[in-house]
Amino acid sequence: MRMKILVAVGVAGLLATGCAEGSSSSDEKAKQPPAPTVLPQKLTKPNAEPRPSPADDAPFDENLAYELRLKTLKMAQATGKTTAECPKGLESKSGTRATCTTTYDGLKVVWNVTIGKKSGWSDNVVEFNAVPDKGILTSDGVARLLYGNYRDSIDHARCNDIPKAVLVPLNVKTKYSCEVVFKGRTPGGLAEPVRVTDAGPRVH
Structure with a gap:
């Protein structure tokens, strides 16, 4: 899973x-705006844009890359072609840090990512914090x-x-x-x- x-x-x-x-002007030579x-x-x-998702058996780094694509689209708030890449074999262990890169219509954004704890309601859900180096x-x-x-x-x-x-x-x-x-x-x-x-x- x-x-x-x-x-x-x-x-x-x-x-x-x-x-x-x-x-309004006055009768006493008031200056006109x-x-x-x-x-x-x-x-x-x-208009809005559809959002494809990774395969059911996709590894963690691909799921993270997909989430960053969504965050990139959220930042742009517009239709556009996105890509994302995170380090291969990235672990979902709490405290793990990584640098990922997304593009939006060819514009590159670097994200500093810190993996957090599991959500508590599911072992398959992990929190993370991602900070972009610039805006779109x-x-x-x-x-x-x-x-x-x-x-x-x-x-x-x-x-x-x-x-x-x-x-x-x-x-x-x-x-x-x-x-x-x-x-x-x-x-x-x-x-x-x-x-x-x-x-x-x-x-x-």
């Missing part, structure tokens, strides 16, 4: 953004976040040309920003910086 893996993942907070309204800056990239709602930012991932947060209240979202997929530092503000355009509003309001966590993008 193959060893399965349980991953404990923290949940990051959702974003909260708003739109800024222009101030500058014309709003409209971000060039319009995001559309993305995708335009579809940001779109999924924004459309998921605002649902029917959002008309669309605008960003400053986020690539389809790009490597960025983890958990820090990137050079990319986005604005949520609500129904009945026009673009040119508040743009918020984008960052990436191991659980996906955040905009705040």
Whole structure:
């Protein structure tokens, strides 16, 4: 029976953004507000991706590699081709450390992995901690976040040309920003910086 893996993942907070309204002019030569800056990239709602799993008799290193592929997809929050490789013959013993590598559409991420204890409810389930050396930012991932947060209240979202997929530092503000355009509003309001966590993008 193959060893399965349980991953404990923290949940990051959702974003909260708003739109800024222009101030009205007065009769005493009040300065007119500058014309709003409209971000060039319009995001559309993305689709989901199926996830294949290893064979029933796959060794532990292949099961771990599969779990890291899922974590890579979770970080990207978008459809993409993934691969993963962990040291062959890796043991599921608690305290074991290893370095594994995943790719997402050719972008490489190195994971420092520490194997934890068995879950307690099954000898075939092992906990582990995996820390990536960098983040993967995708335009579809940001779109999924924004459309998921605002649902029917959002008309669309605008960003400053986020690539389809790009490597960025983890958990820090990137050079990319986005604005949520609500129904009945026009673009040119508040743009918020984008960052990436191991659980996906955040905009705040």
